[in-house]
Amino acid sequence: MMNLKPRASYLAPCTSHFALRSPLTSAGMTLVEVMVTVTILTLVMAILFGLSTGLGDTAKVQGAKITSSDQARKAMIYATRDLRQAAKSSVSGLPGPSISYRVATDLDGNGAAVDVGGNIELSALRQIERDLTDANGDGIAGSQLVLKIGGVTQVLANDLSEDEDANGNGVLDPGEDRNGNGRLDRGVWFERDGSGIKVTLQSEGHSRQGHLIQTQLTETVFPRN
Numbered sequence: 618m619m620n621l622k623p624r625a626s627y628l629a630p631c632t633s634h635f636a637l638r639s640p641l642t643s644a645g646m647t648l649v650e651v652m653v654t655v656t657i658l659t660l661v662m663a664i665l666f667g668l669s670t671g672l673g674d675t676a677k678v679q680g681a682k683i684t685s686s687d688q689a690r691k692a693m694i695y696a697t698r699d700l701r702q703a704a705k706s707s708v709s710g711l712p713g714p715s716i717s718y719r720v721a722t723d724l725d726g727n728g729a730a731v732d733v734g735g736n737i738e739l740s741a742l743r744q745i746e747r748d749l750t751d752a753n754g755d756g757i758a759g760s761q762l763v764l765k766i767g768g769v770t771q772v773l774a775n776d777l778s779e780d781e782d783a784n785g786n787g788v789l790d791p792g793e794d795r796n797g798n799g800r801l802d803r804g805v806w807f808e809r810d811g812s813g814i815k816v817t818l819q820s821e822g823h824s825r826q827g828h829l830i831q832t833q834l835t836e837t838v839f840p841r842n
């Protein structure tokens with residue numbers, strides 16, 4: 618004859634344990650599971666937020682770099698193209714932040730920039746300099762580079778770096794490094810380079826975090842006339 622008593626008492630605790638756990642499992646997660654999930658979600662959101670902020674800053678920095686380099690590049694292309702047509706004897710203002718010159722021009726309409734006596738024909742005086750007096754009345758003065766021909770003012774670039782050489786001695790003195798990059802910036806500078814003219818342009822912008830984005834271009838041009 619079989620004795621079922623021990624078997625019944627062995628199964629009893631199991632049935633009871635299952636009865637306590639079952640409602641909790643089917644209803645959802647335990648408090649620990651909820652806390653772990655919330656922590657993971659918080660971490661994921663923090664990482665995503667950090668990534669989006671970082672991408673935004675990178676885009677802003679790239680935008681400032683492109684704007685800054687575009688300003689300097691376009692102005693350099695135009696200035697050197699015009700200076701290449703200059704008559705060497707007409708160039709003045711070097712070295713300095715401004716240059717004036719005349720270019721060879723066909724004044725008498727004979728098809729060449731020389732007159733009947735074989736002398737070179739020159740244009741009206743041209744000047745490349747900062748628009749310190751806001752001659753074109755657009756509200757932008759010192760940070761704007763312009764080409765002035767007679768009474769016409771043409772914008773070559775905006776966002777020109779400021780001239781840090783406050784005492785005009787050509788050397789970086791204490792207190793003159795306004796943008797903190799460790800060198801003397803002038804924004805625009807013209808000087809002799811052998812028989813050529815060396816042009817230096819610096820333009821700048823700032824990232825959202827206030828970092829300086831500066832572009833410096835230097836090119837030597839040789840006037841043809």
Ligand SMILES: [Ca+2]
Nearest residue numbers: 748751755757
């Ligand atoms: Ca202006």
Ligand SMILES: [Ca+2]
Nearest residue numbers: 782786788790
């Ligand atoms: Ca100085």
Ligand SMILES: [Ca+2]
Nearest residue numbers: 794798800802
């Ligand atoms: Ca500087």
